Amino acid sequence: DTGVSQDPRHKITKRGQNVTFRCDPISEHNRLYWYRQTLGQGPEFLTYFQNEAQLEKSRLLSDRFSAERPKGSFSTLEIQRTEQGDSAMYLCASSVGISYNEQFFGPGTRLTVL
Amino acid sequence: DQQVKQNSPSLSVQEGRISILNCDYTNSMFDYFLWYKKYPAEGPTFLISISSIKDKNEDGRFTVFLNKSAKHLSLHIVPSQPGDSAVYFCAFFTGNQFYFGTGTSLTVIP
Numbered sequence: 001d002t003g004v005s006q007d008p009r010h011k012i013t014k015r016g017q018n019v020t021f022r023c024d025p026i027s028e029h030n031r032l033y034w035y036r037q038t039l040g041q042g043p044e045f046l047t048y049f050q051n052e053a054q055l056e057k058s059r060l061l062s063d064r065f066s067a068e069r070p071k072g073s074f075s076t077l078e079i080q081r082t083e084q085g086d087s088a089m090y091l092c093a094s095s096v097g098i099s100y101n102e103q104f105f106g107p108g109t110r111l112t113v114l
Numbered sequence: 115d116q117q118v119k120q121n122s123p124s125l126s127v128q129e130g131r132i133s134i135l136n137c138d139y140t141n142s143m144f145d146y147f148l149w150y151k152k153y154p155a156e157g158p159t160f161l162i163s164i165s166s167i168k169d170k171n172e173d174g175r176f177t178v179f180l181n182k183s184a185k186h187l188s189l190h191i192v193p194s195q196p197g198d199s200a201v202y203f204c205a206f207f208t209g210n211q212f213y214f215g216t217g218t219s220l221t222v223i224p
Contacts, residue, residue, distance in 0.1 A: 004157070033212070042118070042203045042214030043158065056210055091157055100146050100207050105157030 002026060004106035006092050012112045013082055020078045021109045025094030032075050033103065034067055035091040036060065043091050049075060082113045117141050118206055120215035128223050133191040135218050137204030140185065144206040144213075147180055149189045152201045152217070161202075162189070194222045 005024045013019050025032050030051050035043035046065070047057045051072035061067075064082075069075040079086055089110050093103040119138045127133045135149075145166055150158035164171040164178045164187075171178050177190045187204055199222050204215040 035214075040123075040216060042120075042205070042216050043212075045211050045213070048210065093157070099210070102160050102163070103212065105150075105159070107155065107157050 004092060004094055004104050006090075006106040006109050008109055009107060010110050010112075012114065014114050015082060015084060017082055018078065018080045019082055019111065020076055021090055021092075021111075023075045023077070023092030023094075023106060025074070025092070026096075026104055029094035029096045029104070030072065031095045031097065031101075032069055033093045033095075034075070034077050035093065037089040037091055037108070038087075046077075079111075082111075084113045087111055087113045118204060118213050118215040120204060120218050122218050123216070124219045124221070126221045126223060127194045129196060130193045133189075133194045133198065133220055133222070135189045135191075135202050135204075135220065137187040137189075137215050138185060139187065139206055141206070141208065141213075142182075142185070144208045146207040147178070147187050148205040148207065148212075149176075149178060150203045150205060150214075151198075152203065158203060191220075194220075196222045196224050198222050 007022045033048040034046040037043045049069040064080045067077045089108045091108045092106045095101045095103045148163040149161040151161050152158040162173050162176045169180050179188045201217045201219045203217045206213045
């Protein structure tokens with residue numbers, strides 16, 4: 001399977017704990033996006049990478065959130081000191097090129113903070 | 115600030131009829147307009163797009179219309195099939211970001 005993969009698919013954690021999600025994009029895709037989706041809403045942009053460089057971050061991405069993409073391949077999204085409001089689906093998408101091009105989404109990681 | 119609005123959260127259509135999904139936007143600087151389809155427990159899947167310089171794009175049963183003066187985007191599915199039942203998101207691309215609407219859940223009744 002050469003699509004975008006995300007791990008884990010589901011995560012339940014207690015408030016205050018740290019969590020880390022992983023995204024493996026399609027191998028030749030140099031752009032990688034992270035989104036958050038809550039019930040009844042569309043995906044909301046969090047951040048994106050062009051190769052290993054994090055080029056843009058949304059104001060939704062508080063200082064408890066950090067994303068990395070070492071070596072321009074897989075990416076991780078870490079949430080520190082989770083809060084109940086962090087409960088959402090976290091989606092990763094990748095695309096090729098330096099501007100607009102079709103995005104391919106992963107299946108998402110559903111986070112539940114108790 | 116919701117830049118993209120899908121005012122109909124749900125739509126039901128008989129199989130074989132036309133499905134029309136609508137989307138309104140506020141930002142005139144968008145470069146591309148897109149529609150995504152999403153099944154439960156899966157990520158969104160790209161369906162069709164249109165450049166801001168065009169007003170129509172067709173791909174098989176799917177046609178997207180762009181009315182820039184009204185800042186309105188629509189997706190027509192003809193004929194509708196039960197497999198089209200999903201949540202549809204409109205999205206806009208500008209400045210290296212994608213902005214998504216809230217989605218419309220389409221149910222095609224056999």
